[in-house]
Amino acid sequence: MNYLMAVFSIVKKDVLMEWRSKEAVNSMLVFALLVTVVFSFIFEPGSETKNEVVGGIFWIAVIFSGLLGLGKSMVSEVQGGNLEALLLSPVDRSAVFFGKFLSNLLFMLFMEAVLVPLFTVFYDVNIVARPKVILVIFLATYGFCLLGTLFSLISVRTKTREIMLPLMLLPVMVPVILGAILSTNVFIGGFPAENAGNWITLIASFDVVFTAVIFAIFGLIIEE
């Protein structure tokens, strides 16, 4: 079985299931909308301090709704023992991981595509006014989904999975979250793009290193 075909089959299956149930995407969108609306109450109209914190609010909405979506997407693999069946199939086990990861990444990018215009409405800020923000959003979401998928696969078989996932994931994600917030603020605030350069490099390095590590050792991790 071709590695890429296996990844594609899993993504196709997840997209079809999500298209029918809309469970993960709807949960993420509703949660992200709530965060966006509630945090918008803290600013006076025309507040000058707003631009300094909007990036943080955006990433809070993304991270916490993403946690919700990751949990939902893994539940379908636990119900009916499907994860076991996937691991029984004659494909490299990392293909199963990358299939699930790409599905989660697609769902999160879709949620972010809806969230960005909402921020323009509620905060009068165009987050993607500078194209490099799109790169930051993609790289940080990639890193978040990468480790989020790994930890949700590990924690999904535990009774306390709702707690275990953020407990395991968020400490490891600190460099990515910090980098994403600070570099987003740089672009929103109209500061020189060089100020965000180191953060973008850090997030990209994080993504590359963990992609390679997971590709190499996922089989061992999941068996244990």
Place this chain on the structure above:
Amino acid sequence: MEKAPLVALRGVVKRYGHVAAVKDLSLDIPEGSFTAIFGPNGAGKSTLLKILSNQTRPTSGEILYSGVPAAKLEDSFRSKFGVISHQPFVYDNLSAKENLEFYASLYGVKNAGARACELLKKVDLYTRRDDPVRTFSRGMLQRVSIARALLHDPAIIFLDEPYTGLDSVASASLTNILREQLEGRKTILMVTHDLKTGLELASRVVIMKKGRIIYFRERGEVDASAFESVYLEQAGGPEAAG
């Protein structure tokens, strides 16, 4: 030179924390055999099946497939396995046919749609092929699970309580399917509490208790009429009936 058994366990131990589910277990499974594994709850039967089907690694000991250690086998080797478990291994929001087509794609089955339909006819679910499996009863799910396990025509079939939830018609149909597989020289291992059906199909009989094999006979050596009392005696009292 004597041919190596299709599957061989050598001193296999499986621990979950401090609990040993399987203890120092050795067993040869020749090609074309039907091994029925009986035992009370907690005897280690399902764990043994998981070890044999490569779902979990033993804590110590060795598994050999045709003489080759499991650790040296490619991922593609798992295409020789078909597993029917307690759980159906199907996605609620997909139809029976979509579920089978998805697994067929992972196993590289050619003409997935036609193969899925062929098996759905075999398990008598063809007319429900486009219905989401969340609308299926337990017995129907088990029949989809049987079709899924046979999709890629596996050489070794592992069954964990496959008759659970099946009505008498579906049970008879499963028995026929298993007989067909045996005629095709497939190797079958079945964990079951159903002594009668197990004995009816098996060529070898195993009783497990507390992670060990405590009884092993070729089917010809077993007196079917006295087997229940042998089982109760070996497995430790009436509660062993499962």
